[in-house]
């Protein structure tokens with residue numbers, strides 16, 4: 001098969017609009033409080049810097065904010081979020097979940113039962129599809145929507161990939177059986193339907209082709225640009241061997257699996273979101289995403305969405321290149337923007353190979369990148385086709401994006417814009433955005449406790465420390481519990 005890549009003519013015309021108008025941001029407060037104290041470095045917001053719709057997000061009226069949350073849930077959430085913020089407890093919990101004690105019969109059942117009734121119950125939607133479906137129904141009564149995530153581990157062989165595909169297909173069926181629009185997306189992990197070793201090999205080959213455009217990849221189909229000028233290529237240090245006939249067959253099987261899932265989503269009119277993972281395999285994930293988007297996203301509303309991790313230094317350039325190539329080809333492309341969840345492993349890998357980390361040098365640079373990419377996408381979808389999911393717990397980013405959406409005239413309840421938070425995280429932001437009239441989804445993993453353990457470990461890691469993102473939520477929930485207690489007593 002001949003290599004089919006984007007014609008150079010299109011790439012030449014892709015302009016780097018690095019001057020994207022930023023969100024009306026001073027890029028300041030990271031962990032908002034109810035009334036931010038003035039500080040010498042961080043000037044208090046004035047009407048001149050506050051965007052027009054900044055007041056849309058009201059975190060003052062706690063009764064309204066948490067009106068959908070029963071007191072029992074508030075109590076459990078507060079307890080779980082506090083527990084995940086206590087470092088020694090998180091250290092002990094993660095050690096336990098990774099230790100050999102988990103393999104000792106009897107002990108294992110006790111640990112799993114305690115995890116099930118606490119962290120699992122808080123962060124996950126249920127152990128099987130019917131339970132996840134009832135969680136979505138309950139969520140939908142509160143005005144939020146669900147993103148159904150079938151919890152699976154990375155696949156090592158075709159057998160695991162086939163098993164995982166059946167789970168993803170079943171997720172589409174479950175979503176279709178739920179009230180219309182209560183599910184915003186079905187999520188897929190490419191690492192679950194294509195063997196990891198093949199994704200690594202494909203990523204190496206794609207990187208090498210970026211270094212040397214004459215390097216031929218016979219299996220490669222039309223795709224948007226995966227790399228930018230500044231993309232790090234250190235993972236691939238020597239010219240990789242072409243795919244073996246067996247690898248080509250495995251790739252064909254992976255293509256068929258993804259095609260079957262995409263077609264099922266097209267038939268169900270259910271958008272499909274591809275999650276982003278480590279940079280060692282992300283080029284191949286982007287390749288699957290973009291080549292499928294070219295086939296399936298020909299209508300106004302995109303079906304296949306990719307994910308951009310804005311903690312990566314090259315994220316903004318890559319987003320612009322891919323989005324503009326999609327425009328030139330008449331494809332409606334959707335992106336989920338996240339900061340990124342693999343910070344420490346990315347830095348460790350780069351360091352072990354003698355390179356600097358691909359992650360922004362400062363957290364402020366990551367915040368700026370997320371906000372700039374949001375601004376770019378909001379401006380873009382205001383003028384034309386495409387979609388964006390702003391997946392963040394950062395209240396400042398939510399506030400800025402809400403104001404920007406208002407400024408560019410996207411309107412609130414708009415199918416092109418979705419805010420998203422993880423199930424069990426940032427309830428205040430979710431309800432604040434929803435009360436302001438935006439579409440808001442919760443990312444809801446489901447599956448047996450053992451299978452979603454890696455996900456739970458990431459949640460524990462992310463919430464650790466009293467300054468973690470969940471601090472804002474904990475503070476508001478405590479206040480609301482106090483308010484309810486007072487109302488009950490007096």
Ligand SMILES: Cc1cc2nc3c(=O)[nH]c(=O)nc-3n(C[C@H](O)[C@H](O)[C@H](O)COP(=O)(O)OP(=O)(O)OC[C@H]3O[C@@H](n4cnc5c(N)ncnc54)[C@H](O)[C@@H]3O)c2cc1C
Pocket residue numbers: 030274275276277307309311338339340341342343359360361362363364366391392393394420421422442443462469
């Ligand atoms: C709906 C949803 C879907 C998601 N899907 C994915 C996915 O597909 N792939 C993926 O990788 N992640 C995904 N995530 C996780 C996400 O990437 C973040 O890990 C998480 O949401 C925290 O970022 P935040 O935007 O909420 O920001 P904040 O609450 O502000 O957290 C900022 C975090 O950024 C990190 N950080 C980034 N850059 C730096 C830096 N230079 N220095 C120091 N710290 C830094 C810190 O660890 C800090 O905790 C998803 C999150 C959500 C809500």
